[in-house]
Amino acid sequence: MQYNFKAYRQLTIYGETYHFEDLMTLCHQKLADAQTSEWERALYAFIAEWLSDDEYVEIQTSGSTGKPKKMKAAKSAMLHSAFNTIEFFRLKPGMKALLCLPAGYIAGKMMVVRAFAGELNLLPVPVCGRPLQYLSESVDFAALTPMQMMNELTDGKSALHLLKRVILGGSAVTALLENKLKSQPFRAWETYGMTETLSHIALRPLNGPKEVAFFTPLNNVKVTTDSRGCLMLKAGGITNDWIVTNDLAEINEDGTFRINGRFDNIINTGGIKVSPEVIEKKIEGIIPGPFYISSRPHASLGQEIVLVVEKKPKDVHTILKQLKNILPPYQAPRDIVEKRPFPMTANGKIKRV
Numbered sequence: 001m002q003y004n005f006k007a008y009r010q011l012t013i014y015g016e017t018y019h020f021e022d023l024m025t026l027c028h029q030k031l032a033d034a035q036t037s038e039w040e041r042a043l044y045a046f047i048a049e050w051l052s053d054d055e056y057v058e059i060q061t062s063g064s065t066g067k068p069k070k071m072k073a074a075k076s077a078m079l080h081s082a083f084n085t086i087e088f089f090r091l092k093p094g095m096k097a098l099l100c101l102p103a104g105y106i107a108g109k110m111m112v113v114r115a116f117a118g119e120l121n122l123l124p125v126p127v128c129g130r131p132l133q134y135l136s137e138s139v140d141f142a143a144l145t146p147m148q149m150m151n152e153l154t155d156g157k158s159a160l161h162l163l164k165r166v167i168l169g170g171s172a173v174t175a176l177l178e179n180k181l182k183s184q185p186f187r188a189w190e191t192y193g194m195t196e197t198l199s200h201i202a203l204r205p206l207n208g209p210k211e212v213a214f215f216t217p218l219n220n221v222k223v224t225t226d227s228r229g230c231l232m233l234k235a236g237g238i239t240n241d242w243i244v245t246n247d248l249a250e251i252n253e254d255g256t257f258r259i260n261g262r263f264d265n266i267i268n269t270g271g272i273k274v275s276p277e278v279i280e281k282k283i284e285g286i287i288p289g290p291f292y293i294s295s296r297p298h299a300s301l302g303q304e305i306v307l308v309v310e311k312k313p314k315d316v317h318t319i320l321k322q323l324k325n326i327l328p329p330y331q332a333p334r335d336i337v338e339k340r341p342f343p344m345t346a347n348g349k350i351k352r353v
Contacts, residue, residue, distance in 0.1 A: 001237060005075035008116040009051055015121055024051055039127040043103040046112060050075065059106055061195040073198055080237035081110060081198040082117040084218045088203070089165055091141055093119035098142035100131030107169060110199040111143055132159040139163060145170040146177055153180045160184060167191050169200060171349060172277065174284050181207045192259065196243050201235045202257070214256035223257055225249055230263050248275060265352055267295040269303050272330045276352065279305070279331050283323060290342065293333065294352045304334045312338035
């Protein structure tokens with residue numbers, strides 16, 4: 001089905017509905033005002049772009065399928081993605097949707113498109129690590145990063161009770177976070193997707209009666225793997241062709257799948273290929289503070305595995321010994337390296353090298 005984007009030019013923001021002309025005026029006012037904050041400027045710049053007659057929106061990819069680049073997304077395809085989400089979560093006109101992700105990236109853009117498509121009441125708040133501090137009313141649907149959610153869960157004054165349905169994406173959900181979510185009253189899902197798929201194409205329940213370890217593709221989404229074992233996917237109405245990712249995947253007969261790291265992060269140590277993400281999941285409850293697994297050159301192994309932390313502990317030998325007791329020899333870090341701050345990509349993901 002091909003959606004006519006010009007039929008979706010009405011938007012409700014904090015209960016006030018703006019029709020096309022009024023919305024254009026609001027965008028021009030916000031963008032002309034020097035006092036408009038950066039996150040608001042990105043929001044209204046995207047709204048203005050959506051209201052234009054151009055059939056495409058320019059978006060920045062995150063690099064999930066290769067090097068980061070700019071690409072054009074059809075507004076009709078964005079609507080298709082939006083309606084997939086609206087249908088899955090049974091969102092109705094007038095329901096409230098929280099926007100706390102940057103509108104400069106696809107996750108934020110798609111929340112705005114969902115509000116256009118589903119006649120949702122959009123509640124934009126400043127983009128920050130603890131967005132719920134700006135929330136004073138309940139919301140039916142919200143999208144947060146795992147880091148934002150963890151911050152809220154560790155804050156005794158958080159407005160978590162105002163949430164009903166939450167999707168978490170942008171980075172993997174840790175076992176620690178997943179465990180904390182089990183006792184929450186709201187429903188939470190981990191998402192799988194990328195800029196090229198215009199947000200998520202698969203979901204995994206994190207709490208409630210149907211929590212599972214595998215992602216379930218949305219309607220009209222097909223998945224398989226290539227010769228490397230990496231996920232390939234095709235989303236009807238969203239992608240024209242098969243998208244080849246660098247995500248190592250395990251697919252069940254029913255089409256559900258899970259991700260076991262990235263092909264381009266694989267460490268070849270002594271001829272054995274190791275996924276750093278797999279190691280991180282195994283040790284995340286043991287290492288205090290932020291960390292990640294990386295590698296460095298080694299004379300005989302080619303690469304040796306190292307644990308990277310922001311502050312090197314005094315008891316390095318004790319920690320390494322502890323890790324050797326719980327990890328196979330080929331996965332155990334051989335040293336602990338301090339790196340501060342962690343090297344990050346533009347969209348907040350760790351650069352491992």
